[in-house]
Amino acid sequence: MNTITTDITWFRAAPVEAFPENGGACIKLGNDQIAVFNFTARNEWYACQNLCPHKMQMILSRGIIGDTCGEPKVACPFHKKNFSLTTGENLNGEDYRIKVYPVKVENGEVFVGVGNEISDQW
C-alpha cells in the first residue's frame, strides 16, 4: 500500500495512568482502534493499530511487549505473531504489517499522532 503522509494531527488519548506499566491499552479514535503502549522499561511510548492482521482480531493492545535483539515489539495474544513497534513489520518473517503511530506525552496526558492520509488501496 502506498501511503502518503502529509501532516500529523495529535489526538488526546487518555491520562498516563490509564496505561499499565510495560503494557498497553486500547483507545478509540473515531471508528479506529489504536493500541498504545507504555514501555516503561525503555522509557518510551508506542502506538499501533489494535487490529492483528493475522486473523483480523481487535487485540494487539492486550499483547505482551518486549524486544527481539533490541527491537521493541508486541506479541499478539492469539497466535504470538510479533510486530515491531517502530516499523510495524512482522518479526517472524511473515508478510503481515501493521500501522504504527507517533505518541507524545504532555502534562500527564498521552497524545497519538495521526497523519492525514491518502491511501490508494493497493
Place this chain on the structure above:
Amino acid sequence: MDVLVIGNGMAGYKFCEKMLYKSNPHSVRLTVFGEEPRPAYDRVHLSSYFSGTSAEALMLAPAGWYLDNDIDLHTGELVVAIDRERKLVTTQHGKTAAYDKLILATGSAAFVPPIPGTEKDGVFVYRTIEDLEAMTAYAPKARRAAVIGGGLLGLEAAKAVLDLGLEAHVVEFAPRLMPRQLDEAGSRVLQRKLEALGIGIHLGKNTAAIEGETGISRMVFTDGTALEVDMVIISAGIKPRDELAARAGLAVGPRGGIVVDDLLRTSDPDIYAVGECALHKGMVYGLVAPGYEMADVVATNLTGGSKVFTGFDMSTKLKLIGVDVASFGDPFCVSVAHHPVVLEDSVKGVYKRINVSADGRQLLGGILVGEAESYNMLLQTVKNALPLPPAPEDLILGARGRGDGGSSVMRLPDEALICSCEGVSKGTVCRAVAEKDLSDVKGIKACTKAGTGCGGCLPMLSDLLTEALKAQGKTVRKTLCEHFDYTRQELFDLIRVKGIRGYDHLLTEHGKGYGCEICKPAVASMLASIWNEMILRQATIQDTNDRYLANIQRGGTYSVVPRVPGGEITPEKLVTIGQVAQKYGLYCKITGGQRIDLFGARVDQLPGIWEELIAAGFESGHAYGKALRTVKSCVGSTWCRFGVQDSVGFAIEIEERYKGLRAPHKLKSAVSGCVRECAEAQSKDFGIIATEKGWNLYVGGNGGAKPQHALLLAADLDKDTCIRYIDRFLMFYIKTAEPLARTAAWLNKLEGGIDYLRDVVVHDALGIGAQLEQEMQGLVNTYRCEWREVVENPQLRSRFAHFVNTPEPDPTIQFQEDRGQRFPVKW
C-alpha cells in the same frame, strides 16, 4: 579468463558465488547480463513478496555485492545474439562483450498452453516480481480467480489468490492434484484439505477457452462446463528459455532445453548451460537445488577441479499452503517391484505411503499428505540406502510405546546430504558445530549455509545440533530465551534464594534487554509457584488468559469457567449458572472436564459475571491458567454397585487442596472408584484409582496431542500418604520442569524415569521430601480466589475495559445464532 554469464537468476547467481569462492583472486573476470531490471532474487520465496516482503529482502545478494567482488553486472540487458566464431555476445541495447567461457543460465518461462483468450487482460503467469506486481494491481477489480494447473506452483499461486482476498479455484487437466508427486489417494486427501481452506478444486478439466468482452468473465472447458471467473493465473508448467541458444546453433531438445553433457557442456565446448534451461539426459529440472548443483559442477571444472553432474533427486515438499505435502525418492514405483505400505486416516486427513523394495530391505520412495514431519528422515533413508527397521510401517506410524523412536539423525552416515539446496552433508554440519564451537542453528546457517535455501532441513539441523553437542559431552542447556542466560530451573532457584518477587527485578539483575512473550509468562508462572501472590499485581507479564483471568476466544470475547470440584454440583448452583448465562447471553457447554463453560463474555462484562457467581458460592476454575484444572471423578462407592472407595469425596478433597496451584503447564487429575476407571485417571498428570485396600497413585499421564498413559507410582496407599506423595511429586515437577512441559513430557525426559521419580517421592532418596511437602503446604495456605479479589478491588476491576478513553464495549464483536445459542462469527 573472461567468463560471461547470461541470466542473473538463481542458478546464474549461484554460479558467480561459487566462482568467487573457488577461483584465485583476479584470475577470472566475471561479466553478467540479466534481462530482469533487478539483480538475482529468491524466486523460491517469491510468493512472500505478495503482501509485503520487499524486493530487497528477496535479493540473493545486495547490488553492492557484485561491485565489491568485481563482477560486472548489467541488469535490464537481454542478450539477443551469440557470435560463436568471434566469441562475442550482443544485447538488445547494442552492448557487446567477449568471452572465453560462456555460461547460459537463462532459466525458463511459464508455459502458456495454446488456449484462445490467454492474451486477454486479466490473465497472468507467475514467475517474476513484475508478474506479481501486475497481479496485485489487477486484484482489486476481481472477485474470483482460477489457477490453471494443480501442480506445486499452481497450488502456491492458489494460496496467493487467497492472500489477495479473492475466491480461489484450481483447474487441473489430470484427474489428480500434483500429478507428478501424488497418487490418487494422496490427491484425494489433499483435495479435501484444500477445499476446507476454501479453494475450489476442478480436476480432469481441459480449458477450451477463456472468454469475456472486456477483461474476462469465464473459462469454458472441453466437457462443455464452465467456471465464472474474472482473473486467471496460468501455472501449467515451464518452458526452458533456449531460444538464444537455438539461434546460435546449439543443440536443443525436441521439447525444449539446451542439451548438455555430464559436465554441463553444450554442443559448443566453450559454452555451458545450468539451471532450468539445461536439458540433461532428457530431464529439465524445475527445482532450485539441481540448478545450484549444476552451477557448482561448472565452477569446479572451470577452476581446475573436477566434478560431474549425475542427475538429481526430485523429492519435494509443498510449502506455504498450510497443508503438509511431500513426495520423495520414487513415489510411484510404476515399473519397479515393490511393496507399498499405506496409512490413510480420513478423519485426520493424513495419507502416507512408502514403497519398500521387493526384498524388504530398502526404502524406494513415498508420499506424505497431511503430515510430513518425517519427510527429512525418510528422504535421507532413501538417499543413503539406510537399512529399514524390522517393521517398516514404524517409519510412518511413528514408534509406538515408550521405546526409542530409532530414527535418530545420528544413524545417518556422514555423507548424508542434509541441506540439498546448498549441498551440505551431515559431516560438514557436525564438524562445524565442533570446530567453530556453534551452539545454535543460526550459527550453523552462517557457517555452512545449510538451511538458507528452502528451509526444509531446519528441523533436522536442530536435531543434529542437539545430538552433536551431546556427543561432545556438552549438556544442551535450554536457556529461557534471548533475555535470560539461565535455564528455568536455575531461574527458579535464583528467585527463591534471592527472594525476588518481581519480573523487572529479575530482568535487571539477571537478564538483559526488555523481555518478551516467552520469558515474561514463564517468570510469572515461577513467581506464582513460589510466592503465590495475586498474579494481577504484575498483569502485563501474564499471558493473555492469565491477564484477564479468562480464556480468550475467537472474536476477542472470553470464557467463564467456575470451579465445580470433582464435578459434583447442587441444583441451586446449576440454576445460578443458568441464570447468569441467560442474563449475559452466554453460550453454555458441558466441558470434557466435568464442568460448565460459559462462552462469549466481553472483557468489560467479566467482573460483573463473576460477582454474581461468587455471591452464589462459586470460585475461579483456573481454566485460563497453567494451573490445576479439574479433578474428575466417577460416582464411586456412594452410588455405584462396583465402587470400593468414595472417589467423589476424595476428588473434591484433592481439587480443594491444589486449586490455584500454578505450574510449568496445566495440571489435571481424576479419581476412579474402582478398576473400571470411569474417571480416566490414567490419562491425567496424576490419577488415583481405588483398590480394596486404599488408593493407587499414577503419574505422568496425558491426553492431548501426544496421549500417554500414567505410570503407577505407588499402590494401596491410605489417603494421607497419597496426598503426601502428590505434594512431593507436584513440587518436584514444578521445580525442575522446563516451561510449558506437561508432567508426561517432563517424566519422559527425566533421567532414570519413573524409577528415579519413585526414589525421590516414595523413598525420599534426595532427602527433600519434607521440604517439598512444606513448600506445598505453604501454597495451599496462601490460596485465594483470584476472581474474588478482582471483584472486590475497584482498581483491579477497572482494568477490565476494552477502551481506556470511553466506556463503550468493542463495537467490532459480532455474533451469529445457531442451535438456539450465540457464536462468534467465523474468522
